[in-house]
Amino acid sequence: MVSSRGPGFRRCAWALALGLATTVAVAWFAMFWPAGRHGYGPPAATDLGLVMTSDGRRLWSLSEGKNASHRVISYWFNQVSGHALMIPTADFEARKFNMQTLPRHLRPDSIDDLNMLAWYREVGWPMKALTCSIHWRTQVRNADIIYSVRGGVQLPRDREFQPRALPLTPLWGGMAASSLLYAAMWFVLLASAARWRTAQRWRRGRCLRCGYPRTGLREGSLCPECGQ
Numbered sequence: 398m399v400s401s402r403g404p405g406f407r408r409c410a411w412a413l414a415l416g417l418a419t420t421v422a423v424a425w426f427a428m429f430w431p432a433g434r435h436g437y438g439p440p441a442a443t444d445l446g447l448v449m450t451s452d453g454r455r456l457w458s459l460s461e462g463k464n465a466s467h468r469v470i471s472y473w474f475n476q477v478s479g480h481a482l483m484i485p486t487a488d489f490e491a492r493k494f495n496m497q498t499l500p501r502h503l504r505p506d507s508i509d510d511l512n513m514l515a516w517y518r519e520v521g522w523p524m525k526a527l528t529c530s531i532h533w534r535t536q537v538r539n540a541d542i543i544y545s546v547r548g549g550v551q552l553p554r555d556r557e558f559q560p561r562a563l564p565l566t567p568l569w570g571g572m573a574a575s576s577l578l579y580a581a582m583w584f585v586l587l588a589s590a591a592r593w594r595t596a597q598r599w600r601r602g603r604c605l606r607c608g609y610p611r612t613g614l615r616e617g618s619l620c621p622e623c624g625q
């Protein structure tokens with residue numbers, strides 16, 4: 398294939414496309430790895446604190462899990478046997494958490510929008526590139542809970558009934574930074590592959606441009622295939 402813009406331009410375009418594809422593939426991989434007993438990604442084991450609904454009647458616990466490629470904020474409505482769990486005001490004040498300190502994509506507009514349980518996730522490496530959230534919707538039976546996904550595509554639940562989702566909402570800064578990094582890597586790879594191919598053609602006496610065998614042709618004559 399011959400382009401009027403030259404091999405450098407084509408290689409850049411390919412490197413950028415592959416860089417973007419790599420960023421998305423790595424982010425999706427991070428979404429499902431590792432799948433332990435706690436579900437996908439790192440366990441949300443770090444307590445962030447409590448958030449109260451605007452009517453002052455429902456408490457939510459927020460916790461966080463983090464590794465190099467996956468960050469999750471979990472929101473859990475405090476209840477026992479269907480009854481909202483309340484604590485003394487002094488205890489609440491001591492554990493109160495300001496949700497506004499979280500990035501916009503890792504929290505709901507208001508805690509009142511949530512129902513029972515939710516996970517907000519951002520994934521990607523080296524920068525976080527995609528985000529989505531998974532929400533408790535209704536309970537059919539004990540472990541049979543119907544979830545919904547915002548900012549992504551819902552996948553069938555796994556054998557442990559863990560909800561799965563493919564994040565589709567880009568975090569533009571991280572997406573661009575990771576893509577450029579991977580694109581640079583791809584550019585180097587593509588350039589070395591091209592150099593290697595040229596060296597092979599040289600050694601086998603083929604046209605350096607299209608690879609047509611030049612055996613029997615006069616030295617310096619034009620390639621009968623591509624005219625180079």
Ligand SMILES: [Zn+2]
Pocket residue numbers: 604605606607608609620621622623624625
């Ligand atoms: Zn040729």
